[in-house]
Amino acid sequence: MGKEVRINDYEVSGEDDDGRATEWEAGLPNVDDLPPLSQFLISPELSSAFNITPEPHRSMIDVTRASRKTFSALRGQPNQHLLDKLNDFTSFSDDRGEEMVVEGDEAVDLTPEGSDSRKLRRVDSGGDDGGGGEEADSALRADDSSESARTSKRIRLVWTPQLHRRFVEVVTHLGVKNAVPKTIMQLMNVEGLTRENVASHLQKYRLYVKRMQGISKEGPSPFDHLFASTPVAKSLHDSGGNQNWHARVLIQMPYQPQMVSTAYLPPVHNSAGLEYHSHPYNSIMQPKDWSGNSFGSISPYQHHAIHSVIHHCLLLE
DNA sequence: AGCCGAATAT
DNA sequence: CATATTCGGC
Numbered sequence: 001m002g003k004e005v006r007i008n009d010y011e012v013s014g015e016d017d018d019g020r021a022t023e024w025e026a027g028l029p030n031v032d033d034l035p036p037l038s039q040f041l042i043s044p045e046l047s048s049a050f051n052i053t054p055e056p057h058r059s060m061i062d063v064t065r066a067s068r069k070t071f072s073a074l075r076g077q078p079n080q081h082l083l084d085k086l087n088d089f090t091s092f093s094d095d096r097g098e099e100m101v102v103e104g105d106e107a108v109d110l111t112p113e114g115s116d117s118r119k120l121r122r123v124d125s126g127g128d129d130g131g132g133g134e135e136a137d138s139a140l141r142a143d144d145s146s147e148s149a150r151t152s153k154r155i156r157l158v159w160t161p162q163l164h165r166r167f168v169e170v171v172t173h174l175g176v177k178n179a180v181p182k183t184i185m186q187l188m189n190v191e192g193l194t195r196e197n198v199a200s201h202l203q204k205y206r207l208y209v210k211r212m213q214g215i216s217k218e219g220p221s222p223f224d225h226l227f228a229s230t231p232v233a234k235s236l237h238d239s240g241g242n243q244n245w246h247a248r249v250l251i252q253m254p255y256q257p258q259m260v261s262t263a264y265l266p267p268v269h270n271s272a273g274l275e276y277h278s279h280p281y282n283s284i285m286q287p288k289d290w291s292g293n294s295f296g297s298i299s300p301y302q303h304h305a306i307h308s309v310i311h312h313c314l315l316l317e
Numbered sequence: 318a319g320c321c322g323a324a325t326a327t
Numbered sequence: 328c329a330t331a332t333t334c335g336g337c
Contacts (some may be wrong), residue, residue: 197331203324
């Protein structure tokens with residue numbers, strides 16, 4: 001598996017993303033919420049039973065070192081100014097020359113794309129109000145002159161947990177009767193999000209809700225809580241829509257599923273956390289939460305390393 | 318025409 | 328499987 005990751009096209013030069021970085025930072029888990037480094041994913045008994053080599057012990061030093069490598073790799077060409085800034089934050093030892101993101105047995109591929117990988121972000125100039133009228137950044141649009149824009153199909157949208165949360169918020173706010181794709185799309189106010197995107201997601205979401213209605217009586221699946229905390233169930237009956245939805249959405253999930261996915265990558269220059277994958281099926285078999293994001297099959301070490309990298313990225317803003 | 322939702326396609 | 332696209336109805 002080639003694990004090269006670069007985000008050159010993201011331009012880690014953060015000039016004009018007011019609020020975007022912090023918005024993302026808010027979505028990041030606290031370091032304390034990450035599984036402890038000492039924690040193993042599988043018990044010693046299991047690993048020996050199945051001939052699985054247990055992960056070597058790692059320290060925070062390892063994390064920092066891997067993080068630094070990753071970070072410089074992500075940046076592509078080193079920028080001395082930023083590097084200094086970074087070095088101010090953490091004292092790194094100097095060694096380089098690896099392309100692996102997180103060195104180790106099963107490196108984490110942050111860009112599932114593969115060889116011709118280019119993570120595409122679609123940005124439309126669609127009018128929006130909230131958040132202070134930022135114009136579409138020309139650097140953001142993929143190389144589409146109006147010609148190829150028609151030719152190339154729209155890129156597959158990935159419903160990140162952030163996006164999904166936003167979706168649920170809005171749907172809940174609207175109530176069942178008013179929750180139609182167009183309205184949802186408008187209220188979500190996510191740049192580049194189309195009505196079709198929402199319609200498709202809404203269809204799946206309704207199916208989920210329906211399916212959940214039936215099962216909720218008996219033994220609660222261990223995955224129930226992933227939804228249970230969302231206000232959905234409550235608003236199913238109130239047809240009028242929820243007046244104090246702010247108060248309601250403030251009630252956060254008591255349990256933050258530990259997941260690591262592209263969702264944790266800083267959406268530099270990507271206003272609302274929209275992410276698109278260039279090809280459809282890139283999933284490794286992993287446990288997933290409802291919005292399809294993998295979680296749980298990454299080692300604590302990788303968790304920490306990724307977290308550290310993101311933190312560094314955010315620091316540069 | 319434009320939107321919605323179910324069915325179907327990728 | 329997740330998301331996109333199609334299609335009939337309104």
